[in-house]
Amino acid sequence: MRNEEHEKLQQWARRPKTAQRLALRSRIVLGCAEGLANQAVARQCGTSARTVGKWRERFRTARLEGLVDEPRPGAPREITDAQVEEVVTRTLESKPHQATHWSTRAMARATRLSHMAVARIWRAFGLQPHRVESFKLSADPFFVEKVRDIVGLYLNPPDHAVVFCVDEKSPVQALDRMRSGVQSP
Numbered sequence: 001m002r003n004e005e006h007e008k009l010q011q012w013a014r015r016p017k018t019a020q021r022l023a024l025r026s027r028i029v030l031g032c033a034e035g036l037a038n039q040a041v042a043r044q045c046g047t048s049a050r051t052v053g054k055w056r057e058r059f060r061t062a063r064l065e066g067l068v069d070e071p072r073p074g075a076p077r078e079i080t081d082a083q084v085e086e087v088v089t090r091t092l093e094s095k096p097h098q099a100t101h102w103s104t105r106a107m108a109r110a111t112r113l114s115h116m117a118v119a120r121i122w123r124a125f126g127l128q129p130h131r132v133e134s135f136k137l138s139a140d141p142f143f144v145e146k147v148r149d150i151v152g153l154y155l156n157p158p159d160h161a162v163v164f165c166v167d168e169k170s171p172v173q174a175l176d177r178m179r180s181g182v183q184s185p
Helices: 003-014 020-033 038-045 049-067 081-093 104-111 115-125 143-155 171-180
Strands: none
Touching: 003 020, 003 049, 020 038, 020 049, 038 049, 081 104, 081 115, 104 115
16 A cells, blocks of 8 residues: 555544545555454454455555445436526526416426426425515505504504404415505505
8 A cells, every 4th residue: 555545544534524434444444454354354443344345355456546435326317506506596586477486386397397306406405485584564655654543443442342353465465466566555
């Protein structure tokens, strides 16, 4: 084993940020470099002799590159980083035409991905465009006076009167009203 390989293996084995799989493989190869048998290295590393033999052989044939994980079987990834970036950017920085927020299906049509792919991307980035996290204030110049009148009615209702609160618009209709620019009286 070359000196630079030995140093790299020790670094991988000791560094706390190293993936545990790679650290174990490094400890196995270092133990084998000391001249220990597979059984002894297995006991020292808390693994099987078969595992020690596998990584000893991989290091012998491919050196340090042999200790890194090989590509996993299965279909290759079809969604590119650029497509993921487009979905995230559109979600955060734009709204669909004639809607208050993106749905997975609307975003899928806009980006030409499946709605499930959009849902997975949103889940991975913690995006929930259907949740509005801001408070809507009226642009009415007499808003404060109107609020005082209504709150005053609740706090001090007229004698022998019952005060009811009836919402004339559902939340979706209220959002539509805000979006279209039409102000309520």
